[in-house]
Amino acid sequence: MMKSTAHSKEKHNITSLFFYLTFTTIAILFCFHLLYNNNNAYVVEYANTVHDNINPNNNTTFIQPRKDSQKACDLSEGRWISDRRGSSYTNYSCRTIPFMRNCFLHGRKDTDFLHWRWKPDQCDLPRFSPDNFLTALRGKTMAFIGDSLSRNQMESLLCLLSTKETPIQTEKDKDDRFVTWEFREHNFTLMALWSQFLVTATERLVNGSTTGGFNLHLDKVDKNWSEKLPSLDYAVFSDAPWFFRQNYLYYNDNVLGCVYCQTPNVKDVGPGLAIGMAFRAAFRTINNCVNCRKITTVLRTYSPSQFENGTWDNGGSCNRTRPIGREEVDRGGPDLEYRRIQVEEIKTARNEGGRNGNKFEVLDVTEMMLMRPDGHPGVNWGNQWMKGYSDCIHWCLPGPIDVWNEILLEMIKRQSQIELSSETETGL
Numbered sequence: 001m002m003k004s005t006a007h008s009k010e011k012h013n014i015t016s017l018f019f020y021l022t023f024t025t026i027a028i029l030f031c032f033h034l035l036y037n038n039n040n041a042y043v044v045e046y047a048n049t050v051h052d053n054i055n056p057n058n059n060t061t062f063i064q065p066r067k068d069s070q071k072a073c074d075l076s077e078g079r080w081i082s083d084r085r086g087s088s089y090t091n092y093s094c095r096t097i098p099f100m101r102n103c104f105l106h107g108r109k110d111t112d113f114l115h116w117r118w119k120p121d122q123c124d125l126p127r128f129s130p131d132n133f134l135t136a137l138r139g140k141t142m143a144f145i146g147d148s149l150s151r152n153q154m155e156s157l158l159c160l161l162s163t164k165e166t167p168i169q170t171e172k173d174k175d176d177r178f179v180t181w182e183f184r185e186h187n188f189t190l191m192a193l194w195s196q197f198l199v200t201a202t203e204r205l206v207n208g209s210t211t212g213g214f215n216l217h218l219d220k221v222d223k224n225w226s227e228k229l230p231s232l233d234y235a236v237f238s239d240a241p242w243f244f245r246q247n248y249l250y251y252n253d254n255v256l257g258c259v260y261c262q263t264p265n266v267k268d269v270g271p272g273l274a275i276g277m278a279f280r281a282a283f284r285t286i287n288n289c290v291n292c293r294k295i296t297t298v299l300r301t302y303s304p305s306q307f308e309n310g311t312w313d314n315g316g317s318c319n320r321t322r323p324i325g326r327e328e329v330d331r332g333g334p335d336l337e338y339r340r341i342q343v344e345e346i347k348t349a350r351n352e353g354g355r356n357g358n359k360f361e362v363l364d365v366t367e368m369m370l371m372r373p374d375g376h377p378g379v380n381w382g383n384q385w386m387k388g389y390s391d392c393i394h395w396c397l398p399g400p401i402d403v404w405n406e407i408l409l410e411m412i413k414r415q416s417q418i419e420l421s422s423e424t425e426t427g428l
Contacts, residue, residue: 073123075407076364080323080371080400083117087398088128094159094397096167099382101155103396106380110321113374113396118403128406130164134186136412142234143191145225145282146198149303150238152394154192157405159397161190178224191232193225196242198282204248213246218256218277221285230291236363236408237282238300240338241393243271251277272334276341283349287358294357296415299346300404301366302338305393306373318392320374323400329370339366361411365404375400 091097091104099105118125144154158167158181167190171180177194200220204213229235249256249269257269279299286297307316343362350360369375377391395401 073120075120075123075125075410076367077122078118078120078125078368079326080116080368081119083115086111086114087402089159089163089398091397094162096155096158096162097397098155100391101152101377101394101397102382103377103380103399106377106382108377108380108396112321113323113372113400114398116323116400118368118406125403125406125410128160128402128409130161132413133161133405133409134164134183134188136409136416137186137188137234139187140233141189141191141231142236143193143225143228143232144236144238145193145195146236146238146300147194147196147240147242149241149394150236150300151192151194152397152401153236153238153300153404154190156395156397156399156401157408158190160402160405191228193228195222195225196239198222198225198237198239198278204246211246213248213261214242215248215250216274216278217250217253218274219251219281221281226285229286229289229295230293232295233293234296234298234412235286236298236300237279238303239278240271240275240302241305243274243278247271247274249274249277272338272341275338276345279342279345280348283345283360284352287349287353287356294359296359296361296412297346297349297353298361298363298408298411299342300363301342302335303365303393303395304335304370306370306376307390307392308373312389312392316392317390318373318376318378322374323371324373326371329367335366335370339364359415361415363404363407363411365407368403369400372400 091102117127144150144157161167161183165183165185167181167183169179170182171178173179177192179192181190182188183190197214197216198221200217200222201214204211204215243259245259246261247259248261248266249258255266257267257273259268259271259274261268283297286292286295289295305312306318308318310316343364346360346362349358353360373392375395377394377396379388379390380396381391381394383389383391
């Protein structure tokens with residue numbers, strides 16, 4: 001009798017254990033179903049919460065898409081989040097930083113502005129990998145075409161790549177406006193081609209003296225860069241600040257209007273028209289180039305100047321040491337309008353260029369840089385002739401401008417579909 005009772009009890013325990021394990025398994029599977037099927041995303045914990053109080057949207061958790069959604073992620077929509085690591089180079093390790101972008105050399109003391117990284121809303125932006133960049137562009141030539149901000153980005157890229165290979169300068173004109181660097185181990189050539197308007201421009205003279213204004217021929221591109229097109233695989237365009245001068249605009253050698261001229265019988269059309277027409281002429285030149293390779297053209301959108309409490313020549317400064325939040329961005333100014341004008345032109349070029357194999361991409365930095373008034377040299381730019389004036393246009397090296405090249409690399413990877421290192425190095 002006791003043996004039968006023990007047997008029944010053992011059978012009951014086994015049955016209970018079976019139901020318990022079954023219920024537990026179903027519950028776990030259900031939880032995984034909810035977790036991994038909510039918009040194809042999973043939650044990633046961000047451990048470093050330093051400085052999170054800068055932005056109420058800067059939470060300690062965020063949603064990251066699966067890898068198959070990475071290509072669809074808009075890299076321009078996001079926020080700046082704290083990053084303890086800082087830059088991958090310093091003003092000591094990178095020997096090519098130009099004198100006036102070397103903010104620490106000229107007395108900048110704070111380093112907090114280096115400890116932020118750009119976090120797109122729907123994915124992660126990998127930390128810049130010089131190995132991946134040089135592998136993707138092996139045997140290629142890339143040129144940055146535009147003004148001193150275009151050169152600023154090229155100099156950032158030069159520093160980032162120098163952590164992998166020391167470049168050799170093979171060409172430089174007497175004014176240091178046209179330079180060429182070679183990374184011979186990877187057969188990669190990097191160029192800077194100066195063109196403050198992209199189109200033909202002659203400085204206006206009054207009684208033999210310069211005025212600071214120019215005559216712009218908006219239907220004729222600057223040959224200093226256009227003649228180099230047949231040798232290029234990638235062309236990164238950017239321009240804008242020079243258009244805000246007192247310029248006169250010509251089309252077919254006829255006066256079209258002016259910018260800030262206040263001249264009788266000449267219509268002041270503002271800088272936007274000139275910016276749009278100059279980029280249109282540049283992109284059409286690429287699409288009409290018979291001897292060119294299939295060029296990948298990148299538009300780097302408008303980079304804002306950020307003077308506060310005055311203009312550049314009237315006490316304006318940029319003394320901030322931290323980013324601002326998305327909700328603090330001034331959307332009422334002209335910055336986003338200039339960006340829109342540029343983007344419209346590259347959309348048109350993309351539609352026209354698809355037939356001959358040219359590719360047109362947008363490196364959209366305008367809104368993200370509106371959040372970084374802390375990244376400019378300010379008074380720390382070493383200009384002996386303009387002491388007391390602040391530079392709130394260019395960007396310190398190292399500094400937030402380095403993210404432009406992180407995005408550029410991600411664009412190249414998406415566009416070329418090259419299989420590179422899968423390490424994201426986001427520090428999560």
